[in-house]
Amino acid sequence: MIDLVEARRLLLAACPPLEPVPLPSAEADGCVLAADVVAPGDVPPFDNSSVDGYAVRAADLAGASEAAPVRLAVLGSVLAGTVADRPVGPGQAWKVMTGAPVPAGADAVVMVERTSATRTEQLGAAGDQVEVRAEVAEGAGIRRAGSDVPAGELVLLAGTVLRPAHLGVLASVGARRITGYRRLRVGVLVTGDELVTAGDLRPGQIYESNRAMLLALLARANCVPVDLGVAADDVPALRQRLSAAVRDCDAVLTCGGVSMGDSDPVRAALEEFGGLTWLQVAIRPAKPFAFGTLPGPEGPVPVLGLPGNPVSALVSFELLARPALRHRMGHPDPYPSEVLAIADAPLSRPHGDGRTAYLRVGCRFGPDGRLHVRPVAGQDSHQLSASASAGGLAQVADGQQVNAGDEVSVLLLS
Ligand code: AMP
Ligand code: MG
Secondary structure (H helix, E strand, C coil), X not given: CECHHHHHHHHHHCCCCCCCEEEEHHHCCCCEECCCEXXXXXXXXXXXXXXXXXXXXXXXXXXXXXXXXXXXEEEEEECCCCCCCCCCCCCEEEEECCCCECCCCCCEEEEXXXXXXXXXXXXXXXXXXXXXXXXXXXXXCEECCCCCECCCCEEECCCCECCHHHHHHHHHCCCCEEEECCCCEEEEEEECCCEECCCCCCCXXXXXXXXXXXXXXXHHCCCEEEEEEEECCCHHHHHHHHHHHCCCCCEEEEECCCCCCCCCHHHHHHHHHCCCEEEEECEECCCEEEEXXXXXXXEEEEEEEECCCHHHHHHHHHHHHHHHHHHHCCCCCCCCCEEEEEECCCECCCCCCXXXXXXXXXXEECCCCCEEEEECCCCCCCCHHHHCCCXXXXXXXXXXXXXXXXXXXXXXXX
């Protein structure tokens, strides 16, 4: 057996990052930037109004109050997307809408709420007058050019995992394309003579259940899932399916057939390709894991062999496959987030096996602001229905006792 840290080191080495490519930034949510992004110009590009109101010379309003309003001549109205054709002179104002460029000569914008237009239509047309009932500080109501991002600033660093707001930032600086890591196309091939996908079950058969789960996990991991179907426990057939898969995929997950059974064909197939690493990882569940690489059109394609027990498949995806795929997509920190939580019930596990248990736990935040966990009922590796509601994996080392009220380290499931 090897520990999880060592298993990950071996696995990630077999899953090197893809070459960065140009990507449309609007489609890059969840992708990792491979090059810094520098703003070519100011954001906002010009001084503009942060309110609906009147662009004025602040000095004109010295002493203005409810009791002693100051009357200004309105030159017209500037909407967002238009520009004033004349500067503001003494005793004058432009009506401006939020986002409109502040006309030359103005040094503040007074909110419309502090004013009353004297004409009934209040359109802010030339010839109108406005009464201002308050003083205004110089600079008030103006968003300066470059106050969000100054020209030349490093807006996003290489290694950033792009989130929706980042896509907005990229658009705001006019960066329509970025250099980044594209989504991986990841195939899922499940194996087992006992697995049925439709129709009634005959004796000894079960419904295949891991493929839907793994395809959905991949979609949430920002990969493009590719359903490769169900393969029989037959080594030559499996070899052929894998050879075909790597022509079209950046990585392939298999499920089942990697343990010590008499018909564990994934192990055998990868072994015949010559690139098998077969691991007994010191974790519970999901001890067996196999991986290898097959030659693809653009270089070696990793094939990751997950165990078939449904909970083992889930746990080995989270602890091994997901970090490996994230590494291949350029993530600087591919591992799940770990937090210290409070156990609300004892977290029991068998002892003496030398493995770290990853107990599936329900998670909730308590009134103390801490994350509280309790084990789901049904911790066996075939009991997927119990694990389905788990929000985290509590790490309990061999020999470690976790009683109610104790702190325990929890990996959050995304
Ligand atoms: P294996 O890893 O192939 O030895 O399978 C371990 C256990 O998981 C066996 O009970 C299988 O029937 C079950 N199993 C394997 N693959 C699947 C699957 N895709 N869906 C549901 N159960 C599976
Ligand atoms: Mg099997």
